[in-house]
Amino acid sequence: MNTNLPVATEIIPMVLQLQPAMSTTGYAYALTDDQFYEFCQLNRDFRIERNAAGELVIMPPTGSESDQHNFDVIVQLGIWVKQDGTGVGFGSSGGFTLPNGAVRSPDAAWIKRDRWEAIPPERRKKFAPIGQYLKYQLALEEEQPERLLYLAVPLDTYRSFFTLELPRLLIQRYQVRLIVFDPEEEAIVKWQK
Structure with missing residues (x-):
């Protein structure tokens, strides 16, 4: 049978x-x-x-192939973080509080060292607040105006937050460029200029 x-x-x-x-x-x-x-x-x-x-x-746990890919990303990020020295890196088990109140755990993350150190130590021990896109945009415009900054947003966050009226108005007013990606498919769904 x-x-x-x-x-x-x-x-x-x-x-x-x-x-x-x-x-x-x-x-x-x-x-x-x-x-x-x-x-x-x-x-x-x-x-x-x-x-x-x-x-x-x-x-749920990721599949073995996905985790192998995530491991490679973390190793590459870790090597770069050590060589670069300007920031701190994180693996997939750390949680971060986003501006919309969500707490997410990215596969890997990097935060500029002075930004990390500006977060009070008691907040760093829990789910540190990150996602200060507009600050980075202003700094980049001053120091490297030829570069374009995109905010990478997971598809579910885009659907639940960025389609609301206030976020849409802020995106329009501050001319935020978005890359919407599907973390499950590991694919970019939308480029919004």
Whole structure:
């Protein structure tokens, strides 16, 4: 007897919606930043993120090939960080608070050293706030005006945040260029100039 079982190739995260059942905090999210951090510490065996809507996203492990690619990216970034010396690098288990309130864990990250050191130490121990795109844009315009700066945004963040009226107005007013990418497909979905 030959039995062919389907093989799942798509990695789908589990999304836990907490609103309105847990909206007793008086905060935009069901869990405050400190509560979310403590929740993650209590559940260290899971990779937990929070999206802009305040939903908890439990990420499954990546496939072996994807992780091999991620490892190569982290190694290359690590070598460059050590050689360059102007910033600090992070692996895939660190969480960062984005301007829209989401807490995400990128596959790899780099932050300019003076920007990292400007974050209060107590904030660095938890999910450090990052994503100061406009500051980088202003600095780049002053020092290297011929270069163009693009803000790379995951597809789900683009759909949940950048399609809202205020972010659209800010993008238009500050002429923010976007690269929208699908992290699952490892592909650029949209270039917005």
